[in-house]
Amino acid sequence: EPEVTQTPSHQVTQMGQEVILRCVPISNHLYFYWYRQILGQKVEFLVSFYNNEISEKSEIFDDQFSVERPDGSNFTLKIRSTKLEDSAMYFCASSEAPRVGNQPQHFGDGTRLSIL
């Protein structure tokens, strides 16, 4: 069964450094998402992306965050200047175009980001 893959599984970064989290969505999917989960807390939506542009973003997704689909297979999340509070699990998800019927989202197993 096709799956969403994320790399790396664990990223350790010094505060203030830039970090790029990578995702390969399911190949025929058109919508892409990033979520995060701080340890012990709820899964929170960050951003959705369709047709090479952001379609929706949350208040968490401020100017320090950006997303990109640099080629036909990868989807990346960049944090420009990391803060301690960015430490979390980051999940990538993808779905077919959510037309009638609400296509489910398929999640990767996440990247654990630790900011020192």
Added chain:
Amino acid sequence: DAKTTQPNSMESNEEEPVHLPCNHSTISGTDYIHWYRQLPSQGPEYVIHGLTSNVNNRMASLAIAEDRKSSTLILHRATLRDAAVYYCILKPYSGAGSYQLTFGKGTKLSVIP
């Protein structure tokens, strides 16, 4: 998204059926009811979704009340691998334009061998 209410935790014996309830009294007529689960150290996993009629798939069944103000996820025979946090999420009909999933705290299901 409309609010859902789930018990914080439930226990089940292995190989027994499990009924996970969800209340959504403010559901609108075009909200779909989605269920996801999150196994330890993994990302959320889609389980099932429905609108009005009961639904079955290889993972579970979804029973939706006639007034749609509540639903129940049914695992027919719990296994140790079903130990996870189960989330009930309402999603508007896609024409509403918001595709994000809003996760609550969910129900933590423990399966006893």
